[in-house]
Amino acid sequence: MHAYRSHSCADLTKTDVGADVRLAGWVHRIRDHGGVLFIDLRDHYGVTQLICDPDSPVFAQVEKLRSEYCIRIDGAVKARDAGLINAKIPTGEIEVFIRDMEILGSAAELPLQVFGDQEYPEETRLRYRYLDLRREAMQRNMVLRSDVVAAMRRRMWDKGFREFQTPIITASSPEGARDFLVPSRLHPGKFYALPQAPQQFKQLIMVSGFDKYFQIAPCFRDEDPRADRSPTDFYQLDLEMSFVEQQDVFDTIAPVIAGVFQEFGGDKTVDAPEAWPQISYADSALWYGTDKPDLRNPIKMQDVSEHFLGSGFAIFAKLLEQDGTEIRAIPAPTGGSRKFCDRMNAFAQKEGLPGMGYIFWREADGAMEAAGPLAKNIGPERTEAIRQQLGLGVGDAAFFLGGKPQAFERVAGKARTVIGDELGLTDQNRFAFAWIVDFPMYEADETTGKVDFSHNPFSMPQGGIDALSGDPLKVLGYQYDLACNGYELVSGAIRNHKLDIMIKAFELAGYGEEEVRKRFGGMVNAFQYGAPPHGGCAAGIDRIVMLLAGTSNIREVIMFPMNQRAEDLMMNAPSDPTSDQLMELGLRIIPQD
Structure with a gap:
């Protein structure tokens, strides 16, 4: 017999009655019924009820067990009495009489209980994440995440895409958020950056002649945290295609996203991709007050x-x-x-407005x-x-x-969201998608008036170079997002593959040609050698799984997330560097006043 187990805790059924088995797992719950001990043994796959009475040679040892002890047991499979059958679990018709036991790992007093549905502060849950992850809901969420990623990969391969990996250590790039910088030991005073997205590399893959690329890509952004966004890193389904227009990208990614939601969305309705409306950014702002509208709510x-x-x-x-x-x-x-x-008038006042007429x-x-x-x-x-x-x-x-x-x-x-919810107008049993298109390429700072990119800086402006000769705030880009139930799930663009248009576009945002050539030398050089028209997008995996799991907190679907202050309480990150590390990198920390 195997050293630890002959079966998992979900395997045994009535057909195994009389068999000698070996199980391993964690003590989930202990019940003492007049000197007869009932123990729920849990592993990743399920739960099996164990039974031990004074006739067992290891009864004294079993009496000392506590919750979350990791144990191995040998025993005989018995049929449960008819009145004690638990139809809710696969092993509910049997129990295992313990004949031998080994403690594989004892457990100290628990800072949080794995059994039950008790609520604990998020700081406690993240500090002891390895315990939190043992809970049924968290096990279910992580399995869901793994299955969703596998389904995405399968669907992308079926569409003729190949997966390629891009660098993690790279150069800084303006993607709309702050970079995480990495100091270089070999080049003192210079820094790498962790990629906010594989943007430049995936475009270079297209220039290299690979027609269809995808990747389950890690991305790193130093962002202010919120419930639906990680403050440090996240994963996205990243893809790029050559010789395509905007609609081609929609026709490629929409069935992938719809298929994942149909496969894992339970009994909720998923609109067919051909029914997903295309709404201009301007109309979305007018009708819904946001560029990620929740179309389950019919209010316009x-x-x-x-x-x-x-x-x-x-x-x-x-x-x-x-x-x-x-x-x-x-x-x-x-x-x-x-x-x-x-x-509703009081709601508006709480939001900082004088009120709301009605x-x-x-x-x-x-x-x-x-x-x-x-x-x-x-x-x-x-x-x-x-x-x-x-x-x-x-x-x-x-x-x-x-x-x-x-x-x-x-x-x-x-207010539209609150009204829809309170009046019961929002269809809670639906995943409603909408493409948001025609994003403005530029925006002006309200204080300084300075013009900068409002979205992806590598997008092709609608109208080409001629569109860049007028008011930059009127320039629209071939940029698009996919919204679902009030969240942005996908963002992408048809790329600017023409060097003269790219340089002009960056000039309007205050980047001179020399700076563009310096910062984006790889792309600038590549575009001189026959760059194809290309476009793509990226789908946020964490956010997709969050919706499928029915939670509004993205940390519920990330295995080891940071807290809202971008801290890893379990691993104590960020941490202070040693003097030797700073010296080796040629760095000095200046104390903040």
Whole structure:
């Protein structure tokens, strides 16, 4: 017999009754029923009930066991009494009588319990992650992650892609986040960077003549943490293709993503890829207040500025006299009660706005009546025009925000989400996808007015080099994202493969030709030797698994994540370097005031 086990803790069934077996695993739970000990033994695969009474030669040893001891047992398989069968587990018809036992690893007092559903502070869970990972939900999440990655790989190979690995130590590149820098010992004073993405390398793979590339790629960005983003590193399904247009990329990646969600999404509906809408960035901001809309929520915001021009509601009327301002309405079907409207107004105040105007429609004396402060100020004619534009009726409401869109869009988007959730309008049993297209290539800093890239700097501008001769803030790129249920899952672009257009595009963002040639010498040189048109995208694996696992915290699907302060409490990282390490690298730490 094997030194540790003849079966896993999920293998034994009624057909094994009478067999002598050897099992190994962790003591999950112990129950003492009048001197008869019942032990749930757990391994990665399942649970088997063990039984031990004073007739066992190792009863005294078994009595000393505690939760999470790692043990090996030998015993005989017995059938459970009919009234004690547990139909919820594969081994529920049997139990194993312990005849011999060996403690493989004892356990100290536990900082968190593996058995049960107790909640523990995240700091405790991350500090003792190896214990946290033993819990059933975490085992399930990590298996899901592994299976999703395997499914992605299989689907990419089936589409004719080959997997190639790109360097981890490379040069700094402007990808929209801070680099992690790595000091060079051989070149004192110089630094490598961990790649924010394999962007330049995958483009060079296309220039090298490999038509289809993909990789399960680690990426490193020094970012501020949030629930759906890791502050240090993450993994993405990275792909690139030659001789393609935007739609070709969509047609390639959409079935891969849809297939993964259909395979692992349980009973939730997954819209067919051909039904995924393509929404411009501008329309997405207008309708949903975000570039990653949740289309499970049917609410679509609208511009209703014309109805407030010169109206009796002075706040909005005066706002509209300023350039770049508008009034937007958030329809709220079935939200037509003063109590709900007051609650949403309080929500806006908590978000830092003075409030949120509203109108609701009710029945009065057999007719429909518009109610609320706004309705009184603008009169029945304007109110009726708003109602007809929004397609609302008795029992419905609408909420209004005004000013420059960039000042209220974020709150409007959050309000749309809250309204959809509270009124039960959002379909919780669906994965709803949408392509967001026509991103602006550039954005201006609100304080300095400086123009910089708003998205991927290596994207092809729509209209080519001619588009770069006018207002840079009006230039659109062949850039696209895939949103699902309010999260960005995929981001990509058709690449700028023409050197003259690339140099001009970077010049508009303040990078001179000399700096471009210095920072991106590899690509600049390569583009002189017959670069093909190419494009691609990257899908965030961590975020995809997070959605499939039904959690809103990305750390629940990463095996060893950092905490929200970008610390690894288990391995004590980041840590102080030794004096010898600093000396060898030619570095000195300057204390912060």
